[in-house]
Amino acid sequence: MSISTAAPSTPVLADLVCAVREIVRLERPPAEAARLVAGRIEGFLAQPDLLPAEYREGAPDRYRQHLVHTEDDGSFSVVALVWQPGQQTPIHDHVAWCVAGVYEGAETERRYELRGEGVTARLVAADDAINNAGTACGFAPPGDIHLVRNSGTSTVISIHVYGAHIGKLGTSIRREYHLPVADE
Template identity: 60%
Template structure:
């Protein structure tokens, strides 16, 4: 009986993206702590952001109803996934946190992010904004749970595209979101 080794899920990627996936695989394979992995993956992503040959045209298509996720690669062992998120003007996420470490790089346009801290007195809880960040084309950021509660939006007037690498198997999970927060949120 012959068995075939499982293969990674990979969308029809460009040559540049295939090379980037190899760089990410090497970095993730080092088995470093999540925060350091997110930082080092950011170093791999940054030189490719804005390159016209990074994404195919089909990975730059938005959806008029909500931001759109294009799964580009999911590693067979579940160690990481690469997605392109396409944001039309005004589109946003709910306030949420994640299952794993994440690195984000802005490929086109800019994304606004509001970060939160969860405050509880034991009976009630609320979210308190801690920081507002605007990430522009070519900028990267990374994080690892816990403490990664945020909202991301396209506050610009044109399409924004970001590249996200998650330390999870999105082909299986479908999303990196662990929890959506529907608590009162203080305004800055």
């Protein structure tokens, strides 16, 4: 995926970064930080001037990641993801807590549980969710295995906040899973 970096370039985006900063400075456990950030960013997702044009550009071959902000101390990053119809992530988990807020369209998410180990290791679909514009959800490892896709016919744009320095890491993905998917 391609990465573009720049400082927040709209007043609303700068306000979102400040709101996330206030929560991250509370130094809450990862799952609580994700829940608090998710609740806080939902109000920003309805703002039509949240993202400038350069963060709304997709790519024809895969979803596109725009690095919007990384906190100087590396405690969090804000990313805009742009999904064309049919684009999706691999099945993966994350290096840190994560919040996904949908700005335009709807993301389809399938969550998995890892069962067994060694040669019996497999993934079992645990939940399907449709995350609509204006909604945000947060989660933290372990147990954050999922696949996200644009199942619709128009572009989807989402804002993701990660409890990590995505500028240095390049991605929030800790591991991709290539295991069999089973019913149980």
